Amino acid sequence: MKITRYLVLAFLGVMSLSACKLDLSSKINIGDLNRVALSQERGVTGRGAIKLEVGSMDHCHKESRFFASVLESHFQGFNILPCEQVGLESYFVAGFQIPILHSARDWPEKSNSLIAIKAVRSSQIGGVDVDLLLNPARFRTINKAIEAKYFQKFDFARSRIAIRLKNDQLTYHDVLASDVFANGLPVVGLKAFGLKPGTHLKIELSDVQREFFSLYSHVPLFKLILSI
Secondary structure: OHHHHHHHHHHHHHHHOHHHOEEEEEEEEHHHHHHHHHHOOOOOEEEEEEEEEEOOHHHHHHHHHHHHHHHHHHOEEEEEEEEEEEOOEEEEEEEEEEEEEOOOOOHHHHOOOOEEEEEEEOOOOOOEEEEEEEOHHHHHHHHHHHHHHHOOOOOHHHOEEEEEEEOOOOOOEEEEEEOEEEOOEEOOOEEEEEEOOOOEEEEEEOHHHHHHHHHHOEEEEEEEEEOO
């Protein structure tokens, strides 16, 4: 009976966290990327959100403090947001600040953030190269805590990683991106997107990019070109 009870509890625990799906999104301004890349300004951040798919809204409310205890030390400005229901899916949601850096050198030791944006002056196009960075040690720590309770790990192959890039400048900008989803449509090869002042572009990583990100802890996102 004890074994049966343990198996039932373990099964319920596994079902409570649906497939360990992880959703990371952020909102970044072109002006912030330019200031960091061209002037090496420090302390610049964008807004981000993390979503964990859970079994139900009731489970989300009951386990919010546990999820927060696992995540809060790995994100800047971490704050719990209301649980979300999207169709049949339920999500634990939290906001955070994502640092924008001009160098990846020793960044894990200088920041408590799981992820960061790197913006550097491009040596090829005269614009700005933008990458997404991962702190693998923090990711392993989060996974260890989740696995201890739910017998599962987060996997970027089943995750969603997206950037909403806004042109907050007074001038037109071109964005070069390849092998991503741009505004919901697949992009094969390199493609240019023109952003007028006040407009935005939503970039979502493809399966291949997420796998690359998981293996190498960084992935190119896009390139900025200032149109003349």
